[in-house]
Amino acid sequence: xxxxLFSTCKYHGPxxxxxxxxxxxxxxxxxxxxxxxxxLDQFKLADELGFDWVTLAEHHFAPFSLTPNPMVMAGALxxxxxxAKIALxxxxxxxxxxxRVAEEFAMLDxxxxxxxxxxxxRGTPNEYVTYNINPAESRARFEEALHLIKMAWTQTxxxxxxxxxxxxxxxxxxxxxxxxxxxxxxMSGSSPEAGEFAARNRIGLGFAVTTVPLAAKAxxxxxxxxxxxxxxxEPEDVIYRVGVHVGKDDDExxxxxxxxxxxxxKVGLTMANRALESAIAETGxxxxxADMQRQRLMPRSLQERIDQGQILLGGxxxxxxxxxxxxxxxxxxxxxxxxxHQMGAKTIRSIELLGEKVLPQIRQW
Amino acid sequence: xxNAQTTAAETLSAERLLCLGFAAPDDSxxxxxxxASRKIIAMPTSEAKYAVLAKSGEIGAALAxxxxxxxxxxxxxxxxxxxxxxxxxxDGLAEVKAQVLVLAGTRDAEGCExxxxxxxKRAASHLVYVYDAAxxxxxxxxxxxxxVTLDFLTRRDKxxxxxxxGRITR
Numbered sequence: 311x312x313x314x315l316f317s318t319c320k321y322h323g324p325x326x327x328x329x330x331x332x333x334x335x336x337x338x339x340x341x342x343x344x345x346x347x348x349x350l351d352q353f354k355l356a357d358e359l360g361f362d363w364v365t366l367a368e369h370h371f372a373p374f375s376l377t378p379n380p381m382v383m384a385g386a387l388x389x390x391x392x393x394a395k396i397a398l399x400x401x402x403x404x405x406x407x408x409x410r411v412a413e414e415f416a417m418l419d420x421x422x423x424x425x426x427x428x429x430x431x432r433g434t435p436n437e438y439v440t441y442n443i444n445p446a447e448s449r450a451r452f453e454e455a456l457h458l459i460k461m462a463w464t465q466t467x468x469x470x471x472x473x474x475x476x477x478x479x480x481x482x483x484x485x486x487x488x489x490x491x492x493x494x495x496x497m498s499g500s501s502p503e504a505g506e507f508a509a510r511n512r513i514g515l516g517f518a519v520t521t522v523p524l525a526a527k528a529x530x531x532x533x534x535x536x537x538x539x540x541x542x543x544e545p546e547d548v549i550y551r552v553g554v555h556v557g558k559d560d561d562e563x564x565x566x567x568x569x570x571x572x573x574x575x576k577v578g579l580t581m582a583n584r585a586l587e588s589a590i591a592e593t594g595x596x597x598x599x600a601d602m603q604r605q606r607l608m609p610r611s612l613q614e615r616i617d618q619g620q621i622l623l624g625g626x627x628x629x630x631x632x633x634x635x636x637x638x639x640x641x642x643x644x645x646x647x648x649x650x651h652q653m654g655a656k657t658i659r660s661i662e663l664l665g666e667k668v669l670p671q672i673r674q675w
Numbered sequence: 676x677x678n679a680q681t682t683a684a685e686t687l688s689a690e691r692l693l694c695l696g697f698a699a700p701d702d703s704x705x706x707x708x709x710x711a712s713r714k715i716i717a718m719p720t721s722e723a724k725y726a727v728l729a730k731s732g733e734i735g736a737a738l739a740x741x742x743x744x745x746x747x748x749x750x751x752x753x754x755x756x757x758x759x760x761x762x763x764x765x766d767g768l769a770e771v772k773a774q775v776l777v778l779a780g781t782r783d784a785e786g787c788e789x790x791x792x793x794x795x796k797r798a799a800s801h802l803v804y805v806y807d808a809a810x811x812x813x814x815x816x817x818x819x820x821x822x823v824t825l826d827f828l829t830r831r832d833k834x835x836x837x838x839x840x841g842r843i844t845r
Contacts, residue, residue: 470803
């Protein structure tokens with residue numbers, strides 16, 4: 311089993327609370343700079359401690375994440391992270407220019423000598439408001455954009471593209487990917503439609519902002535569909551993202567985490583603006599099991615989050631048992647460990663404990 | 676290897692369009708759309724300049740015509756050429772004076788490969804993939820094929836440069 315360290319590069323400074331988008335009224339440049347540097351330092355530490363990947367994501371218009379373009383952060387990471395793969399989970403391709411995405415991934419793959427993992431996501435529902443893209447078109451845009459990106463990576467003759475959403479007259483990207491034929495691709499896989507598409511196209515699947523039972527159900531559907539298309543996903547084809555805090559023992563971990571989240575559980579980006587979320591849901595964004603998709607985004611108590619595998623919390627032995635449960639129920643081959651709350655030296659210690667006590671064990675699984 | 680330079684050819688192309696390989700031209704959604712701005716003809720003519728649109732199976736005939744009627748044929752649009760058709764193109768390809776657009780459907784793996792091979796043989800041609808279409812792209816996505824075809828016939832090499840109006844309101 312492999313381990314990744316994920317950070318949204320959260321902003322740690324003054325900000326107005328709640329809602330989406332979040333106004334920049336009380337924004338601090340200094341705090342933002344420090345927050346970004348903190349993330350860079352943590353990724354560097356993870357690389358030194360033997361994490362297999364470091365992971366970035368794309369989110370907009372909120373202090374939850376300072377990487378609206380994770381490619382920029384990844385560019386900086388190429389100069390800091392010397393061994394681990396740099397995973398972008400991902401680029402929200404339906405709201406972006408697919409050719410730009412193809413070019414940026416190829417740049418990063420070149421700069422790292424072939425250490426890039428290419429997550430291609432639809433993004434959280436609110437992201438469709440960001441660049442004014444109709445969420446009803448999300449899935450169709452995603453499928454076409456992904457096809458175009460793969461073509462841009464692999465076709466060596468200049469070509470044009472007459473699509474349903476994208477139209478280009480001549481394409482020939484430089485630089486080109488180091489990994490042949492291209493970096494490993496993952497997509498988000500909570501919905502049945504996503505599992506079917508990933509299976510049909512031999513794409514890896516990532517689960518985030520969900521629970522182990524829901525992810526296990528979706529992963530089973532993915533594997534069943536893959537068999538229909540004549541292949542068997544490897545463990546590494548399934549990523550599970552989970553929050554984590556490790557202390558020297560269970561009591562310390564729980565105490566520190568509760569202290570850090572004393573303000574109560576924060577709602578995610580999607581549910582931060584319920585009116586917007588409802589409007590997006592009405593467009594059919596969630597697909598055919600909309601109720602379940604929305605359910606997984608609902609805030610839960612800490613105990614529920616622990617019980618359902620949304621957070622790993624405890625001393626190293628407890629966290630190992632929790633990971634064992636995820637491995638057993640879901641069969642995930644990559645654990646994307648999220649530093650969800652920054653606690654200064656305690657967060658650093660948590661990453662160190664993961665590297666020293668947890669990773670050596672799970673690597674054998 | 677020579678570099679494929681885009682030539683600045685005249686932008687107004689022939690009004691006539693010779694269509695080859697369409698079993699029932701009157702029922703073709705593609706030809707109906709093209710006929711709004713082109714006069715569809717069924718036979719080669721030497722009396723006026725014209726363009727040729729050929730489907731798979733008639734690609735060889737279209738290329739031969741482009742050589743034998745080099746003074747008349749200004750542009751060629753080739754839909755889903757087969758591997759055999761591309762393999763059969765030889766030195767004669769160099770004698771084709773017309774500008775060439777090759778279309779391949781993204782669900783047509785063999786057609787994509789053949790179209791790429793054609794592009795390698797004739798670097799100055801234009802290769803465009805029609806997304807979510809197979810070899811019968813003219814029936815699957817006639818609007819997409821018509822759009823790129825008309826743009827090419829009207830502006831030829833200059834169709835590489837967008838002339839779309841990007842303003843939200845005028």
